Amino acid sequence: MERRGVLFPEKPVSPPRQVEPEGKRYSVKYQEVKYMNWKFNFRLSPGLGPRLHNIRYLDRMIVYELALQDIVVFYSGAEPPHQYANFFDSSYLIGMNLQGMVPGVDCPYRTVFCRPRLYQRDTSCQSLYTKENENKYGFRLNHKLIGNLHHHLFNFKVDVDINGQCNRYETLDIVLDKTSHPVSKKPYDVWYQNKIKHHLRKTELDALFKYDFDQPMHHIFYNNKVKSPEGNNMAYRLVNRGMSKSLLPECTGNEGTGAWMRHQITVTKRKETELTSSSIYSALGTKEPVVNFKNFYADNENIVDEDLVAWVTMGTYHIPHTEDLPVTHTPGLDLSFFLSPFNYFPEDPGMGSRDSVRIEALDKYNLKRGIRIDKQTFPEKMTCKAPIGNYFEYILKRPSVIFDIH
Numbered sequence: 364m365e366r367r368g369v370l371f372p373e374k375p376v377s378p379p380r381q382v383e384p385e386g387k388r389y390s391v392k393y394q395e396v397k398y399m400n401w402k403f404n405f406r407l408s409p410g411l412g413p414r415l416h417n418i419r420y421l422d423r424m425i426v427y428e429l430a431l432q433d434i435v436v437f438y439s440g441a442e443p444p445h446q447y448a449n450f451f452d453s454s455y456l457i458g459m460n461l462q463g464m465v466p467g468v469d470c471p472y473r474t475v476f477c478r479p480r481l482y483q484r485d486t487s488c489q490s491l492y493t494k495e496n497e498n499k500y501g502f503r504l505n506h507k508l509i510g511n512l513h514h515h516l517f518n519f520k521v522d523v524d525i526n527g528q529c530n531r532y533e534t535l536d537i538v539l540d541k542t543s544h545p546v547s548k549k550p551y552d553v554w555y556q557n558k559i560k561h562h563l564r565k566t567e568l569d570a571l572f573k574y575d576f577d578q579p580m581h582h583i584f585y586n587n588k589v590k591s592p593e594g595n596n597m598a599y600r601l602v603n604r605g606m607s608k609s610l611l612p613e614c615t616g617n618e619g620t621g622a623w624m625r626h627q628i629t630v631t632k633r634k635e636t637e638l639t640s641s642s643i644y645s646a647l648g649t650k651e652p653v654v655n656f657k658n659f660y661a662d663n664e665n666i667v668d669e670d671l672v673a674w675v676t677m678g679t680y681h682i683p684h685t686e687d688l689p690v691t692h693t694p695g696l697d698l699s700f701f702l703s704p705f706n707y708f709p710e711d712p713g714m715g716s717r718d719s720v721r722i723e724a725l726d727k728y729n730l731k732r733g734i735r736i737d738k739q740t741f742p743e744k745m746t747c748k749a750p751i752g753n754y755f756e757y758i759l760k761r762p763s764v765i766f767d768i769h
């Protein structure tokens with residue numbers, strides 16, 4: 364790629380770099396990562412890509428398996444090549460197609476690499492022909508290219524084990540509360556506020572979640588037999604920050620193969636026969652998919668006090684625009700979901716962080732008496748000079764780390 368346009372910065376100066384003044388605070392041994400109070404194992408499936416196992420905090424299990432299931436792209440267009448362009452990446456073997464990352468560019472400069480490297484890129488967004496009704500499906504990107512509208516969708520398996528395998532899924536529904544007015548004495552004056560309605564999801568069909576703006580809720584998982592000293596369920600909350608609605612009618616075209624895309628969260632009972640929501644055959648035989656995710660919940664099994672799996676779907680519509688040339692831009696387009704403790708710890712476990720800084724006045728009524736700063740001390744001889752990596756020499760000798768061509 365040639366640099367072009369208005370070059371910046373004005374003069375060539377080195378970019379900022381992260382440094383680890385006293386070395387790494389995490390370790391990677393075999394397939395296990397340890398980071399502060401966290402531990403987890405990782406592996407890469409040739410078909411379905413990266414997966415994490417045994418995610419533990421202070422040696423207590425939170426997630427038994429957290430794993431990508433499929434990456435799907437449904438294109439739209441004026442001509443069959445784009446109308447039929449429904450890609451199920453599992454069929455192309457996600458794990459086998461991951462490519463190299465460049466330290467300091469795609470990831471922190473001192474990243475530890477474990478072969479193979481993890482990276483997914485947005486590809487094949489443009490078509491080379493034009494039609495009268497093309498502008499219904501995308502924008503013209505230059506004199507011979509149109510970028511077609513498409514929907515990216517991702518599905519993850521989250522096998523939660525909160526205080527053991529016997530778990531419940533509950534939504535904390537936030538509903539309108541109409542009460543008597545707190546101040547007014549007039550009988551017709553009312554006060555509107557919100558209240559929490561505990562909604563235990565008892566069966567798989569009861570647990571299908573389609574986002575509804577009119578029904579805000581939290582999604583929590585817990586073991587009903589384990590209570591906090593305050594009497595609360597020691598739960599984890601699942602927060603999906605990448606929701607996207609599929610508009611395709613169910614079971615039309617190739618939609619049925621990705622039945623997981625119908626819901627932003629689906630909770631099912633864990634079964635050895637339902638290990639993945641997709642398969643390497645997903646793009647083949649879409650009328651009768653080898654793995655039909657709909658069957659995972661259609662039998663409507665009990666999910667109270669069972670080993671539960673949350674299937675999390677995220678997605679984004681992509682309308683390609685000129686700034687997607689020559690490389691699709693990513694800022695502002697990241698999708699994520701979180702599992703965060705919810706009445707699980709007696710207080711914020713971050714209070715133990717040595718990285719925190721506390722600044723307090725010695726006398727809060729008289730600042731002239733000075734302040735006290737409580738912070739992590741840095742080594743006296745710390746230098747900001749970043750160690751020189753040998754990554755670029757490495758790929759000069761082994762270009763296959765970056766390129767597919769061997």
Ligand SMILES: [Cu+2]
Nearest residue numbers: 485488515681
């Ligand atoms: Cu895209």
